[in-house]
Amino acid sequence: MELRKDGEIALWTALFEATWDGMVILRTDGSIYRANRSYADMLGYTPEEMGSLHVWDLDARFSSSELQNMLRDVDSAGAHFETQQRRKDGTIIDVELGNNGATYDGDKLIFCIVRDITARKATEEKLRQNEELLRGIASQVPGALYQYRIARDGEHSFPFFSEGIVELGGLPLEAISGPGEDPAMSRILAEDVERVEAQTQHSAATMANVHVEFRIRHGDGSIRWIECRSTPQKEADGGMLWTGILLDITQRRRAEERVKAMAITDGLTGITNRQELGRLLESEMRRAVRYASPLSLIMYDLDHFKSINDRFGHNAGDDVLKTVASLVNDSLRDSDMHGRWGGEEFMVLLPQTGLDAARKVAEKLRQGIASHRFERLGTITASFGVVELAGRESSRSLAQRVDDDLYRAKELGRNRVEAQPASLQH
Incomplete structure (x- = not known):
């Protein structure tokens, strides 16, 4: 891209200074040709101070040689990536950077749009940590944690199963979880399906918790008793979501049957x-x-x-x-x-x-x-x-x-x- 007309230059100048995003123009030698107020504020400098800096004075992730190579490779197709930059006070922020090459008065320049994504990154990291924590807790819980959903159009699915379902059902996780209700529901013995469905429908109608015991056919062919406890919640789109736990109670059931048999x-x-x-x-x-x-x-x-x-x-x-x-x-x-x-x-x-x-x-x-x-x-x-x-x-x-x-x-x-x-x- 080449800027030639005065009208184009005026338009770029107006956009450059008015945008909320940080914008910076770099020379191919890495020096800063011009930075807008948003970008200067983002890093704690004045626009005038920015003019005396090079990109490697700011970037905290890539070395100067890596940055020089990146600058040489920039063309009109541009690039988009994440990096970290160092503010004037020494603190590090995460940024999302998009650049494009252009020429002005015969000189090659690199136009960059820079967005501070530190807060987003912190949130993502917190979510990742929470997810790891939940996975860790779930791995210690006997049985399996799960979510079961009935969409407004009646479609059934299991959005989530913890890894405990592998041992509980005797099948690989990918063979049980997924958008469709099978094969998870198909593992329930036919004579118990009606009772499970009745409990689910009652819960959907009354918002009562589900507590039901049923038998499944394990992946090894054996019959296992499962206890299901879950709590329903209505979703914004009209669907219903149950979050609960599945426990293998086969040993308990066998013990109860032995006690009952002994009693009679x-x-x-x-x-x-x-x-x-x-x-x-x-x-x-x-x-x-x-x-x-x-x-x-x-x-x-x-x-x-x-x-x-x-x-x-x-x-x-x-x-x-x-x-x-x-x-x-x-x-x-x-x-x-x-x-x-x-x-x-x-x-x-x-x-x-x-x-x-x-x-x-x-x-x-x-x-x-x-x-x-x-x-x-x-x-x-x-x-x-x-x-x-x-x-x-x-x-x-x-x-x-x-x-x-x-x-x-x-x-x-x-x-x-x-x-x-x-x-x-x-």
Whole structure:
């Protein structure tokens, strides 16, 4: 570019002095041809003082030789870069500099626009430090921090996942995070998706925090339990953003399941214990009354069990109880419920089963036990009582009637099934 006309010179002069940006014109030898008031103020000099300086007196990043090379290479296409400059008081500021080469009266000059970006740089550095701090904190948090967004148009995305998601999900970070909701959401088991979505929609409608537990398929193929806690916020554009944490609670869930199983399971035989069986009996009786469906109850007792303990010891007796429980389990339907009532007494709940069908089941069970040969003991038999729920009788009445039938089977010689209708029992 070459400035020739007086009008052009006047225009450049006016722009040069009126602009808020710092402007400086350099000669190719690095000396300052002219600096505007904004640039002089930026560096703490007067414009007159600036005229006695060279660019390397001001630049705190590049050496004089580097600057000389840069000045020689400047052309009309210009250059744009960041550097640091030294103020008159010795303090250093960050600047953004753009330059272009031009000729005036046959001399090559370099026109530079200089902007003080010290505050911006300080903000960027603070943000960088904060980001590093957050990353450091996030790396120490068990689980994963995340943000989940539903845009105004309904588009779902995860703008942020901490690196903890890699261990949590068993997939590389780039395979989980991104603009789309998959594959993160697709890792949730299908039977849990509805519950997660319902919680999210409720949170969006009420601004309530989300707290939901669900299962995911880990990258290694295993099933993991995840606890999600997040807080919603409305965005200016009408979208919703949730910020929260995901925790792997698989071990806790397994422990809870073990505790629950222990609470409802007989420790010796592994089948339902009396307390849980009583609860199931009440529940099945209510169901049978509500839907007018039959329900039968079998109670059986091992014959002469005390003599087994006396003769062979309690360990042998325990083995018998476990074997009998297993034999009976193998002969029942998935819908039937088998539990230990106490000692050598057991009960079987048969939903959707009338008295005649229940009698046949009991007979099948009796034969299965009687035909099994126990090591050292030979054969063992059991006596059975069978009843069907009558109207709205209580569980206590039903249990008493089946106990009466079992007692009758014992009196009539053992190793038999007794099943009397309620009308014949006293």
